[in-house]
Amino acid sequence: MFRNYLKIAWRNLLKNKGYSIINIGGLALGMAVTLIIGLWVNDELTYNDYFQDRDKIAQVYQSQTFNGNVGTGPAIPLPLEPALRDGYAENFKHLMMASWTQDSYIKYKDNNISRPGNYMQPMAPELLNLEISKGDKDGLREINSIMLSESTADALFGEEDPIGKVVKIGNQYDLNVSAVYKDIPFNNTFNDTDYIIPWDNYVANREWIQESLDNWGNNSFQLFVQIADKADLESVSRTIKDVKKDLNEDTAEFDPQLFLLPMKDWYLRSNFEQGKQIGGRIKYVWLFGIIGAFVLLLACINFMNLSTARSEKRAKEVGIRKSIGSQKGQLIYQFLSESFLVVLFAYLVSVLIVLLCLSGFNELARKEIEFPWNNINFWLISIVFIFFTALLAGSYPALYLSSFKPVDVLKGTFKAGKYAGLPRQLLVVLQFTVSVAFIIGTVIVMQQINHAKNRPIGYVKEGLVQIPTWSADFEGKTDVMREQFLKSGAVFAMATSSSPTTRVWSNRSGFTWDGKPDGFQDDFAWTEVSPEYAKTLNLKIIDGRDFSRDMASDSLGILINKTAVKYMGLENPVGTLIRYSDQEDEEEQDPPLKIIGVVEDIIAQSPYEPVKQAWYVYDRQDNFSYYNLRLNPDQSASQNLAVIERVFKENFPAIPFQYDFVDDEYAEKFAAEQRIGTLSGIFTALAILISCLGLFGLTSFVAEQRTKEIGVRKVLGASVFNVWNMLSKDFLKLVVISCFIAVPIAYYIMNGWLQEYPYRVILKWWIFALAMLGSLVVTVLTVSFQAIRAAKQNPVKSLRTE
Known part of the structure; x- marks a missing residue:
């Protein structure tokens, strides 16, 4: 019986090719969008699934209060690790200190490459579940060892066996390669860890870290943990909450509260506000999940509308089948079989669309998603997806068509009824309500991105290049390099800095100045710079x-930004002396710093947030990490860079020449929102296209049903415009209703979304008016094609049978 149903369904598809193409095409587009969003959502939700014990792994976070504002982050003091190891050992299986991920030059013979990596304690391979392909899994036990990823080992050694070979890090010290591990997968927090060096080596070679061993106020480190097998993560988190406050009275004023952030939340739920977890990227997962569901719904609505619009053409078929004994249930099964066949074809087409688009989607979304051909769960879900979509799309037409009374149909007295078209009208309204809301949302997202992009950033980013200086080779050569770069003619100005222009790497507190309120807890972004910094950046x-x-x-001078003046409560900031508040003995005090100037605020952190109070301190100890170069504006960038590379190689022949354009680095701050906006725009365009496909099909059927009426009207003198107006006005009314429903819904949702950004765009009426006008224009264009085509037909053809 089912085979017979499929045969009938196949014949109906072939008989109505135009209807079939619109139906299958609309469904295929909707299913392709849903499929690709589903793959993206799965990639997001399975982030960090690489780890076997991910439910037991966490990172230590802390919340601190500054002047009533609670800040939360993963930076912790170094003494915390031994305190947890000694006092709470029963709660943990592993405790692992780690540096922040940083690029380093790794040299073997004449091969020198730059790779990101970390310094970690010896339990790292087990905690990170590393797959060792060569060497010893305990490869971090020796202080002068290093573990490399397979891709890094291949880049350095080629066909040579790397185990036991000596590499030089930053041209400072030699390390023995103890192990090679398989590259960590892309969708993973540690995917950019291409090398791991023992933590003890990190401590031994850096004096500032040795000075931090007992310093509870220096929050410059990371601590990862794996809790004991029988321990509960939330319970352990509550247990360690007040450890820092209890063990160090000096930090108690900031009310430090420790907690464990589980690995499952690192990627999707890592945003905090006033000490409370408020989500993160999970909002994008929900957003795209909702978009995918609605796009599929729009495609299903098309199927329902086109199927019920053809009801009168199928009425006699239903009447005859019922008169010869077909039951209503059999008819429902038949129409659902037709729906299943259409959905099956649509699914196959949608898979083809996904395969064609997946590479471009990955590039746009910064993913490495592969089509899951070998994943049995995917195909099981696909089967459920096909049946669900077939049921969703075909249930209403099946129930509607199977309900016709055979007597009325066969006597020729069947009428669809006064309100028969009402469900179709409601579905069209729903379609365009969703489409208009999508348009408004996409426009507002792009407006917010452009609003932040157009914000004054306080310096000239165009023509500014930064070169990393992560090697001992750079020490003591700053003046020489400045002189040579300036003489080359490619560089207008050069300065050094301890942080990149677009980020803040260090924050400091514990200062005092005249007029500082009692109990005021200070906190400043701290950057050490050479004297040419302001000139180079055009501050x-x-x-x-x-x-x-x-x-x-001036070696004791500092520049502060405008926000710092207000933050410090200074009326006349220039000349103000600043001391370290913890140096009470005047004889042992460091010389005070002196404010010599105030600069405009620089956006170095999020462009959506207020600028933080910042100090730019004269670098007295060559504590720099970057050369900042202002290119010669009279030459092209490529000419300048060629000259800069030549000068660089003459002085540092063994170091790779690396550089970043600051404007590109700044653009990265908008990357996440830009991707979301672009993807939303694409999905919105597809949603509108699907809605228009349905509208196109409905218009063609309406025109076909009213062929004779149109012929009579034309014989009586109706113009093309009269006929167009007759066929179009009903659809335009529905779209207008959709607009008035969509506008308040979109306003409520997008206004709530914007509240997350302190620096945000103001919603303006023209955004909603533009979306409404755009939807009406698209509707007119879609309907007009069929309406004008019907209006121009020769009335003789439609009336000659009368």
């Missing part, structure tokens, strides 16, 4: 003056 000095190499006293 605007709004009070005081810039650094000068000719004034020896």
Whole structure:
């Protein structure tokens, strides 16, 4: 019986090719969008699934209160690790200190490459579930060892066996390769860990870390844990909450509260506000999941509308089948079989669309998603997906068509009824309500991105290049390099800095100045710079003056930004002396710092957030990480870079020449929102296309049903415009209703979304008006094609049978 149903369904598809193409095409587009969103959502939700014990792994976070504002992050002090190891050992299987991921130059013979990696304690291979392909899994036990990823080992050694070979890090110290591990998968927190060096080596070679061994105020480190097999993560988190406050009274004023953030939340739920977890990327998972569901719904609505619109053409078929004994249930099965066949074809087409688009989607979304051909769960879900879509799309037409009374149909007295078209009208309204809401949402997202992009950033990013200086080779050569770069003609100005222009790497507190309120908890972004920093970045000095190499006293000078003036409560900031508040003995005090100038605020963190109070301190100890170069504007960037590379290689022949354009680095701050906006725009366009396909099909059937009416009207003198108006006005009314429903819904949702951004765009009426106008224009264009085509037909053809 089912085979017979499929035969009938196949014949109906062939008989109505235009209807079949619209139906299958619309469903295929909807299913393709749903499939590709489903693959993206699965990739997001399975982030960090690489780890076997991911439910037991966490990172230590802390919340601290500064002047009533609670800040939360993963930076912790170094003494915390031994305190947890000694006092709470029964709660943990592993405790692992780790540096922040950083690029380093790794050299073997004449081969010198730059790779990101970490310093970690010896239990890292087990905690990170590393797959060792060569060497010893306990390869971090020796202080002068290093573990490399397979891709890094291949880049360094080629066909040679890397185990036991000696590599040089940053041209500072030699390390023995103890193990090679398989590259960590892309959708993983540690996917950019291409090398691991023992933590003890990190401590031994850095004096500032040795000074931090007992310093509870220096929050510059990371601590990862794996809790004991029988321990509960939430219970352990509550247990360690007040450890820092209890063990160090000096930090108690900031009310530090420790907790464990489980691995499952690192990627999707890592945002905090006033100490409370408020989500993160999970909002995008929900957003795209909802978009995928609605796009599939729009495609199913098309199927329902086109199927019920053809009801009168199928009425006699239903009447005859019922008169010869077909039961209503059999008819329902028949129409659901037709739906299943259409959905099956649509699914096959959708898979083809996904395969064609997946590479471009990965590039746009910064993913490495592969089509899961060998995943049995995917195919099981696909079967359920096909049956669910067939049921969703075909249930209403099946129930509707199977309900016709055979007597009325065969006597010729069947009428669809006064309100027969009402369900179709409601579905069209739903379609365009969703489409208009999508349009409004996409426009507002792009408006918010552009609003932040157009925000004054405080310096000129165009023509500014930064070169990393992560090697001992750079020490003591700053003045020489500045002189050579300037003489080359490719560089207009050069300065060094301890942080990149687009980020803040260090925050400091514990200062005092005249007028500082009692109990005020200070916190400043801290960047050490050479005297040419303001000139190189084109910073605007709004009070005081810039650094000068000719004034020896400027070695204790600082520049502060405009926000810091307000934050510190200074009316006349220039000349203000700043001391370390913990140095009470005047004889042992470091010389005070002196504010010599005030600069415009620089956006170095999120462009959606207020600018943080910042100090730019004269670098007295060559504590720099970057060369900042202002390119010669009279030459092309490529010419300048060629000259800069030549000068660089003459002085550092063994170091790879690396550089970043600051404007590209700044653009990365918008990358996540830009991707979301672009993907939303594409999905919105597809949703509109699907809705228009359905509208196109409905218009063609309406025109076909009213062929004779149109012929009579034309004989009586109706113009093309009259006929167009007759066929179009009903659809336009439905779209207008959709607009008035969509606008308040979109306003409520997008206004709530914008509240997450302190620096945000103001919703304006023209955004909603533009979306409404756009939807009406698209509707007119879609309907007009069929309406004008019907209006131009020769009335003789439609009336000659009368």
